Amino acid sequence: MSDNTPSDHCPLCHEVVDVFAVGQCDHPVCFKCSTRMRALCDQLYCAICRANLPKVLFTEKRCQFNSTKTNSFMVYRKLNIFFENRALQDRFFKLLEHRCKLCPPSDVKPFRTFSALQNHMRREHNENFCELCLDNVKIFSSERKTYDRKKLAEHRRQGDEDDKSHKGHPLCQFCDLRFFDNDALVLHLRKQHYFCHFCEADGVTNEFFDEYNYLREHFRDEHYLCEEGECADTEFTNAFRSDIDLRAHRASEHSKNMKKAAAKQARRIDIDFSYSGRPSEYPSRGGGRGRGRGSNERQERVITAEDYEEVQQDRKSLRQQRQQERSGDGYAFN
Numbered sequence: 001m002s003d004n005t006p007s008d009h010c011p012l013c014h015e016v017v018d019v020f021a022v023g024q025c026d027h028p029v030c031f032k033c034s035t036r037m038r039a040l041c042d043q044l045y046c047a048i049c050r051a052n053l054p055k056v057l058f059t060e061k062r063c064q065f066n067s068t069k070t071n072s073f074m075v076y077r078k079l080n081i082f083f084e085n086r087a088l089q090d091r092f093f094k095l096l097e098h099r100c101k102l103c104p105p106s107d108v109k110p111f112r113t114f115s116a117l118q119n120h121m122r123r124e125h126n127e128n129f130c131e132l133c134l135d136n137v138k139i140f141s142s143e144r145k146t147y148d149r150k151k152l153a154e155h156r157r158q159g160d161e162d163d164k165s166h167k168g169h170p171l172c173q174f175c176d177l178r179f180f181d182n183d184a185l186v187l188h189l190r191k192q193h194y195f196c197h198f199c200e201a202d203g204v205t206n207e208f209f210d211e212y213n214y215l216r217e218h219f220r221d222e223h224y225l226c227e228e229g230e231c232a233d234t235e236f237t238n239a240f241r242s243d244i245d246l247r248a249h250r251a252s253e254h255s256k257n258m259k260k261a262a263a264k265q266a267r268r269i270d271i272d273f274s275y276s277g278r279p280s281e282y283p284s285r286g287g288g289r290g291r292g293r294g295s296n297e298r299q300e301r302v303i304t305a306e307d308y309e310e311v312q313q314d315r316k317s318l319r320q321q322r323q324q325e326r327s328g329d330g331y332a333f334n
Protein backbone atom coordinates (compact mmCIF):
# COMPACT_ATOMS: atom_id res chain seq x y z
CA MET A 1 0.00 0.00 0.00
CA SER A 2 1.41 3.38 -0.99
CA ASP A 3 2.10 6.08 1.57
CA ASN A 4 0.04 9.17 2.04
CA THR A 5 0.13 11.08 -1.26
CA PRO A 6 -1.43 14.43 -2.18
CA SER A 7 -3.92 12.69 -4.47
CA ASP A 8 -5.55 10.27 -2.05
CA HIS A 9 -9.00 9.76 -3.43
CA CYS A 10 -11.72 7.78 -1.73
CA PRO A 11 -12.49 4.68 -3.84
CA LEU A 12 -16.20 5.07 -3.01
CA CYS A 13 -17.02 8.78 -3.46
CA HIS A 14 -13.83 9.70 -5.39
CA GLU A 15 -13.28 12.80 -3.29
CA VAL A 16 -9.91 13.70 -1.84
CA VAL A 17 -9.65 12.09 1.56
CA ASP A 18 -8.84 14.37 4.49
CA VAL A 19 -9.84 11.90 7.19
CA PHE A 20 -9.10 8.22 6.61
CA ALA A 21 -11.22 5.38 7.88
CA VAL A 22 -9.58 1.98 7.96
CA GLY A 23 -10.45 -1.43 9.38
CA GLN A 24 -8.61 -4.73 9.74
CA CYS A 25 -8.56 -5.39 5.97
CA ASP A 26 -6.57 -2.17 5.37
CA HIS A 27 -8.80 -0.72 2.66
CA PRO A 28 -8.99 2.96 3.57
CA VAL A 29 -12.02 5.04 2.56
CA CYS A 30 -12.97 8.57 3.56
CA PHE A 31 -14.58 9.04 6.97
CA LYS A 32 -17.81 10.28 5.35
CA CYS A 33 -18.30 7.07 3.39
CA SER A 34 -17.39 4.98 6.42
CA THR A 35 -19.82 6.94 8.63
CA ARG A 36 -22.52 6.71 5.98
CA MET A 37 -22.21 2.93 5.94
CA ARG A 38 -21.89 2.36 9.68
CA ALA A 39 -24.23 5.04 11.03
CA LEU A 40 -26.88 5.42 8.30
CA CYS A 41 -26.98 2.00 6.65
CA ASP A 42 -26.05 -0.22 9.65
CA GLN A 43 -23.45 -1.92 7.47
CA LEU A 44 -20.37 -2.82 9.46
CA TYR A 45 -18.36 -4.31 6.63
CA CYS A 46 -15.73 -3.07 4.17
CA ALA A 47 -17.27 -1.74 0.96
CA ILE A 48 -14.22 -2.88 -1.02
CA CYS A 49 -13.75 -6.50 0.08
CA ARG A 50 -16.87 -6.97 2.25
CA ALA A 51 -14.79 -8.15 5.20
CA ASN A 52 -16.57 -7.66 8.49
CA LEU A 53 -15.14 -4.63 10.31
CA PRO A 54 -15.93 -4.76 14.00
CA LYS A 55 -13.68 -1.75 14.56
CA VAL A 56 -12.48 1.14 12.38
CA LEU A 57 -9.89 3.85 12.96
CA PHE A 58 -10.37 7.47 11.84
CA THR A 59 -6.97 9.07 11.30
CA GLU A 60 -5.56 12.16 9.63
CA LYS A 61 -2.91 10.19 7.77
CA ARG A 62 -3.20 6.89 6.00
CA CYS A 63 -2.20 4.13 8.43
CA GLN A 64 -1.95 0.38 8.74
CA PHE A 65 -4.66 -0.98 10.98
CA ASN A 66 -2.56 -3.55 12.84
CA SER A 67 0.50 -1.38 13.44
CA THR A 68 -1.46 1.58 14.79
CA LYS A 69 -1.56 1.98 18.54
CA THR A 70 -5.00 3.11 19.63
CA ASN A 71 -4.45 3.55 23.39
CA SER A 72 -4.80 7.31 23.14
CA PHE A 73 -7.73 7.21 20.65
CA MET A 74 -11.22 8.37 21.59
CA VAL A 75 -13.91 5.76 21.05
CA TYR A 76 -17.51 5.91 19.94
CA ARG A 77 -18.59 2.56 21.33
CA LYS A 78 -21.94 2.32 19.59
CA LEU A 79 -20.25 1.91 16.19
CA ASN A 80 -16.79 1.00 17.48
CA ILE A 81 -15.11 3.93 15.77
CA PHE A 82 -11.70 4.95 17.16
CA PHE A 83 -10.72 8.62 16.58
CA GLU A 84 -7.10 9.68 16.52
CA ASN A 85 -8.02 12.96 18.25
CA ARG A 86 -10.97 15.00 19.49
CA ALA A 87 -11.11 17.12 16.32
CA LEU A 88 -11.84 14.03 14.24
CA GLN A 89 -14.50 12.93 16.70
CA ASP A 90 -16.09 16.39 16.46
CA ARG A 91 -16.17 16.16 12.68
CA PHE A 92 -17.82 12.76 12.92
CA PHE A 93 -20.59 14.10 15.20
CA LYS A 94 -20.99 17.16 13.00
CA LEU A 95 -21.68 14.89 10.02
CA LEU A 96 -24.62 13.41 11.88
CA GLU A 97 -26.11 16.74 12.96
CA HIS A 98 -29.67 17.77 12.12
CA ARG A 99 -29.16 21.45 11.47
CA CYS A 100 -31.32 24.04 9.73
CA LYS A 101 -29.52 25.37 6.70
CA LEU A 102 -31.73 28.45 6.42
CA CYS A 103 -31.31 29.90 9.92
CA PRO A 104 -27.94 31.56 10.67
CA PRO A 105 -25.78 28.98 12.50
CA SER A 106 -25.45 31.29 15.49
CA ASP A 107 -29.24 31.45 15.95
CA VAL A 108 -30.22 27.81 16.28
CA LYS A 109 -28.49 24.78 17.65
CA PRO A 110 -28.65 21.52 15.75
CA PHE A 111 -31.80 19.53 16.53
CA ARG A 112 -31.71 16.38 18.60
CA THR A 113 -33.64 14.36 16.08
CA PHE A 114 -34.40 14.53 12.41
CA SER A 115 -38.12 14.89 13.04
CA ALA A 116 -37.46 17.96 15.20
CA LEU A 117 -35.63 19.48 12.24
CA GLN A 118 -38.49 18.44 9.98
CA ASN A 119 -41.02 20.23 12.21
CA HIS A 120 -38.83 23.32 12.36
CA MET A 121 -38.49 23.46 8.57
CA ARG A 122 -42.24 23.16 8.15
CA ARG A 123 -43.24 25.66 10.81
CA GLU A 124 -40.53 28.28 10.44
CA HIS A 125 -39.72 28.11 6.75
CA ASN A 126 -42.70 26.42 5.09
CA GLU A 127 -40.28 23.87 3.65
CA ASN A 128 -40.77 20.12 3.43
CA PHE A 129 -38.66 17.05 2.86
CA CYS A 130 -39.77 14.45 0.33
CA GLU A 131 -41.14 11.53 2.37
CA LEU A 132 -40.30 9.01 -0.36
CA CYS A 133 -36.68 10.13 -0.45
CA LEU A 134 -36.54 10.08 3.36
CA ASP A 135 -37.66 6.46 3.41
CA ASN A 136 -35.46 5.26 0.59
CA VAL A 137 -32.27 7.32 0.36
CA LYS A 138 -29.69 6.95 3.10
CA ILE A 139 -27.90 10.30 3.23
CA PHE A 140 -26.91 12.74 5.97
CA SER A 141 -29.51 15.29 7.09
CA SER A 142 -27.27 18.06 5.79
CA GLU A 143 -27.41 16.50 2.32
CA ARG A 144 -31.21 16.42 2.20
CA LYS A 145 -33.11 18.99 0.21
CA THR A 146 -36.21 20.81 1.36
CA TYR A 147 -38.93 22.10 -0.95
CA ASP A 148 -41.80 24.52 -0.80
CA ARG A 149 -45.18 23.10 -1.73
CA LYS A 150 -44.85 23.78 -5.45
CA LYS A 151 -41.27 22.57 -5.72
CA LEU A 152 -42.11 19.40 -3.79
CA ALA A 153 -44.87 18.59 -6.27
CA GLU A 154 -42.40 19.18 -9.10
CA HIS A 155 -39.78 17.00 -7.41
CA ARG A 156 -42.31 14.18 -7.04
CA ARG A 157 -43.61 14.51 -10.59
CA GLN A 158 -40.46 15.10 -12.63
CA GLY A 159 -37.45 15.48 -10.34
CA ASP A 160 -35.24 18.42 -9.48
CA GLU A 161 -33.91 20.98 -11.92
CA ASP A 162 -30.40 20.63 -10.53
CA ASP A 163 -30.35 16.82 -10.52
CA LYS A 164 -30.99 15.26 -13.91
CA SER A 165 -30.37 11.73 -12.63
CA HIS A 166 -33.64 11.78 -10.70
CA LYS A 167 -36.73 11.75 -12.91
CA GLY A 168 -39.33 12.02 -10.17
CA HIS A 169 -41.27 9.32 -8.37
CA PRO A 170 -43.47 7.16 -10.67
CA LEU A 171 -47.21 7.19 -10.20
CA CYS A 172 -49.66 4.32 -9.87
CA GLN A 173 -52.45 5.69 -12.02
CA PHE A 174 -54.94 3.35 -10.41
CA CYS A 175 -54.38 4.54 -6.84
CA ASP A 176 -52.97 7.98 -7.62
CA LEU A 177 -50.05 7.12 -5.33
CA ARG A 178 -46.38 7.73 -6.07
CA PHE A 179 -43.62 5.23 -5.44
CA PHE A 180 -39.93 5.76 -4.92
CA ASP A 181 -38.82 4.19 -8.21
CA ASN A 182 -40.03 1.85 -10.95
CA ASP A 183 -39.07 -1.23 -8.94
CA ALA A 184 -41.24 -0.11 -6.06
CA LEU A 185 -44.08 0.72 -8.44
CA VAL A 186 -43.91 -2.69 -10.13
CA LEU A 187 -43.89 -4.39 -6.74
CA HIS A 188 -47.03 -2.45 -5.84
CA LEU A 189 -48.73 -3.17 -9.17
CA ARG A 190 -48.06 -6.87 -8.84
CA LYS A 191 -49.31 -7.01 -5.26
CA GLN A 192 -52.28 -4.65 -5.38
CA HIS A 193 -53.40 -4.88 -8.99
CA TYR A 194 -53.46 -7.55 -11.68
CA PHE A 195 -51.34 -8.78 -14.54
CA CYS A 196 -51.80 -11.51 -17.12
CA HIS A 197 -49.61 -14.55 -16.45
CA PHE A 198 -49.85 -15.66 -20.10
CA CYS A 199 -48.62 -12.35 -21.46
CA GLU A 200 -45.93 -12.17 -18.81
CA ALA A 201 -44.61 -15.58 -19.85
CA ASP A 202 -44.50 -14.17 -23.41
CA GLY A 203 -42.35 -11.28 -22.25
CA VAL A 204 -45.00 -8.58 -21.78
CA THR A 205 -44.14 -7.33 -18.33
CA ASN A 206 -45.53 -3.83 -18.25
CA GLU A 207 -49.24 -4.35 -18.64
CA PHE A 208 -51.36 -4.15 -15.50
CA PHE A 209 -55.05 -4.07 -14.72
CA ASP A 210 -56.73 -2.09 -11.99
CA GLU A 211 -59.28 -4.71 -11.01
CA TYR A 212 -59.86 -8.34 -11.77
CA ASN A 213 -62.80 -7.45 -14.04
CA TYR A 214 -60.41 -5.82 -16.51
CA LEU A 215 -58.11 -8.81 -16.43
CA ARG A 216 -61.12 -11.06 -17.03
CA GLU A 217 -61.96 -8.92 -20.05
CA HIS A 218 -58.38 -9.31 -21.24
CA PHE A 219 -58.55 -13.09 -20.80
CA ARG A 220 -61.78 -13.10 -22.76
CA ASP A 221 -60.44 -10.88 -25.57
CA GLU A 222 -56.90 -12.13 -25.94
CA HIS A 223 -56.85 -15.62 -24.48
CA TYR A 224 -59.49 -18.25 -23.76
CA LEU A 225 -61.90 -17.89 -20.88
CA CYS A 226 -64.42 -20.39 -19.55
CA GLU A 227 -67.49 -18.73 -18.09
CA GLU A 228 -69.68 -21.78 -17.81
CA GLY A 229 -71.35 -22.67 -14.52
CA GLU A 230 -69.09 -22.11 -11.53
CA CYS A 231 -66.35 -20.79 -13.80
CA ALA A 232 -68.33 -17.56 -14.20
CA ASP A 233 -67.24 -16.58 -10.67
CA THR A 234 -63.79 -18.13 -10.79
CA GLU A 235 -60.56 -16.15 -11.03
CA PHE A 236 -57.43 -17.14 -12.97
CA THR A 237 -58.03 -20.92 -13.14
CA ASN A 238 -60.74 -20.51 -15.78
CA ALA A 239 -58.42 -18.75 -18.25
CA PHE A 240 -56.49 -20.75 -20.81
CA ARG A 241 -53.69 -20.11 -23.20
CA SER A 242 -55.16 -22.08 -26.06
CA ASP A 243 -58.43 -23.26 -27.47
CA ILE A 244 -57.27 -26.83 -26.94
CA ASP A 245 -56.73 -26.22 -23.22
CA LEU A 246 -60.15 -24.59 -22.95
CA ARG A 247 -61.85 -27.50 -24.70
CA ALA A 248 -60.04 -30.03 -22.52
CA HIS A 249 -61.17 -28.10 -19.46
CA ARG A 250 -64.76 -27.94 -20.67
CA ALA A 251 -64.84 -31.64 -21.43
CA SER A 252 -63.49 -32.59 -17.99
CA GLU A 253 -65.23 -29.98 -15.81
CA HIS A 254 -68.50 -29.22 -17.46
CA SER A 255 -69.48 -32.31 -19.43
CA LYS A 256 -71.67 -33.64 -16.59
CA ASN A 257 -73.77 -30.48 -16.79
CA MET A 258 -74.35 -30.92 -20.46
CA LYS A 259 -77.37 -32.55 -21.87
CA LYS A 260 -76.74 -36.00 -23.23
CA ALA A 261 -76.49 -34.87 -26.81
CA ALA A 262 -74.04 -32.15 -25.99
CA ALA A 263 -71.95 -34.59 -23.96
CA LYS A 264 -71.88 -36.88 -26.92
CA GLN A 265 -70.75 -33.94 -29.01
CA ALA A 266 -68.01 -33.18 -26.50
CA ARG A 267 -66.77 -36.75 -26.71
CA ARG A 268 -66.87 -36.62 -30.46
CA ILE A 269 -64.64 -33.56 -30.40
CA ASP A 270 -62.05 -35.47 -28.40
CA ILE A 271 -62.14 -38.32 -30.86
CA ASP A 272 -61.79 -35.95 -33.77
CA PHE A 273 -58.64 -34.68 -32.24
CA SER A 274 -56.77 -37.87 -32.68
CA TYR A 275 -57.47 -37.76 -36.39
CA SER A 276 -56.15 -34.28 -36.89
CA GLY A 277 -52.67 -35.46 -37.78
CA ARG A 278 -52.96 -34.45 -41.41
CA PRO A 279 -53.37 -30.71 -41.41
CA SER A 280 -52.85 -30.50 -45.17
CA GLU A 281 -56.35 -31.86 -45.58
CA TYR A 282 -57.84 -28.81 -43.98
CA PRO A 283 -57.87 -25.39 -45.51
CA SER A 284 -56.27 -22.61 -43.50
CA ARG A 285 -58.58 -21.00 -41.01
CA GLY A 286 -58.45 -17.56 -42.58
CA GLY A 287 -58.34 -14.27 -40.67
CA GLY A 288 -58.60 -14.11 -36.91
CA ARG A 289 -59.09 -16.85 -34.44
CA GLY A 290 -62.77 -17.30 -35.31
CA ARG A 291 -64.16 -18.62 -32.08
CA GLY A 292 -67.66 -19.18 -33.47
CA ARG A 293 -69.23 -22.58 -33.17
CA GLY A 294 -70.47 -24.64 -36.08
CA SER A 295 -68.83 -25.18 -39.42
CA ASN A 296 -65.53 -23.63 -38.35
CA GLU A 297 -65.23 -25.98 -35.45
CA ARG A 298 -63.44 -28.70 -37.27
CA GLN A 299 -60.87 -26.41 -38.81
CA GLU A 300 -60.23 -24.63 -35.55
CA ARG A 301 -58.96 -27.72 -33.86
CA VAL A 302 -56.05 -27.99 -36.22
CA ILE A 303 -53.58 -25.43 -35.05
CA THR A 304 -50.59 -25.26 -37.33
CA ALA A 305 -47.41 -23.32 -36.86
CA GLU A 306 -48.73 -20.94 -39.47
CA ASP A 307 -51.87 -20.37 -37.48
CA TYR A 308 -49.87 -19.88 -34.37
CA GLU A 309 -47.94 -17.04 -36.02
CA GLU A 310 -51.21 -15.55 -37.07
CA VAL A 311 -52.67 -15.82 -33.58
CA GLN A 312 -49.58 -14.17 -32.12
CA GLN A 313 -49.79 -11.39 -34.71
CA ASP A 314 -53.44 -11.03 -33.96
CA ARG A 315 -52.88 -10.72 -30.26
CA LYS A 316 -50.05 -8.31 -30.69
CA SER A 317 -52.02 -5.89 -32.79
CA LEU A 318 -55.06 -6.28 -30.58
CA ARG A 319 -52.96 -5.54 -27.56
CA GLN A 320 -51.45 -2.47 -29.18
CA GLN A 321 -54.85 -1.28 -30.17
CA ARG A 322 -56.17 -1.81 -26.68
CA GLN A 323 -53.26 -0.02 -25.14
CA GLN A 324 -53.99 3.00 -27.26
CA GLU A 325 -57.67 2.91 -26.58
CA ARG A 326 -57.63 2.36 -22.89
CA SER A 327 -55.51 4.41 -20.60
CA GLY A 328 -57.80 4.06 -17.61
CA ASP A 329 -58.28 0.42 -16.84
CA GLY A 330 -55.05 -1.03 -18.15
CA TYR A 331 -51.89 0.85 -18.85
CA ALA A 332 -48.28 0.50 -19.76
CA PHE A 333 -45.57 2.49 -18.09
CA ASN A 334 -41.98 3.06 -19.07
Ligand SMILES: [Zn+2]
Pocket: 010, 011, 012, 013, 014, 015, 029, 030, 031, 032, 033, 034
Ligand atom coordinates in the same frame (compact mmCIF):
# COMPACT_ATOMS: atom_id res chain seq x y z
ZN1 LIG B 1 -15.72 8.60 0.32
Ligand SMILES: [Zn+2]
Pocket: 025, 026, 027, 046, 047, 048, 049, 050, 051
Ligand atom coordinates in the same frame (compact mmCIF):
# COMPACT_ATOMS: atom_id res chain seq x y z
ZN1 LIG C 1 -11.60 -4.41 2.80
Ligand SMILES: [Zn+2]
Pocket: 100, 101, 102, 103, 108, 120, 121, 124, 125
Ligand atom coordinates in the same frame (compact mmCIF):
# COMPACT_ATOMS: atom_id res chain seq x y z
ZN1 LIG D 1 -34.41 27.37 10.38
Ligand SMILES: [Zn+2]
Pocket: 130, 131, 132, 133, 134, 155, 156, 169
Ligand atom coordinates in the same frame (compact mmCIF):
# COMPACT_ATOMS: atom_id res chain seq x y z
ZN1 LIG E 1 -38.20 12.38 -3.42
Ligand SMILES: [Zn+2]
Pocket: 172, 173, 174, 175, 176, 177, 188, 189, 192, 193
Ligand atom coordinates in the same frame (compact mmCIF):
# COMPACT_ATOMS: atom_id res chain seq x y z
ZN1 LIG F 1 -52.00 1.17 -7.31
Ligand SMILES: [Zn+2]
Pocket: 196, 197, 198, 199, 200, 218, 222, 223
Ligand atom coordinates in the same frame (compact mmCIF):
# COMPACT_ATOMS: atom_id res chain seq x y z
ZN1 LIG G 1 -52.59 -11.81 -21.62
Ligand SMILES: [Zn+2]
Pocket: 226, 227, 228, 231, 238, 249, 250, 253, 254
Ligand atom coordinates in the same frame (compact mmCIF):
# COMPACT_ATOMS: atom_id res chain seq x y z
ZN1 LIG H 1 -65.05 -23.84 -16.82
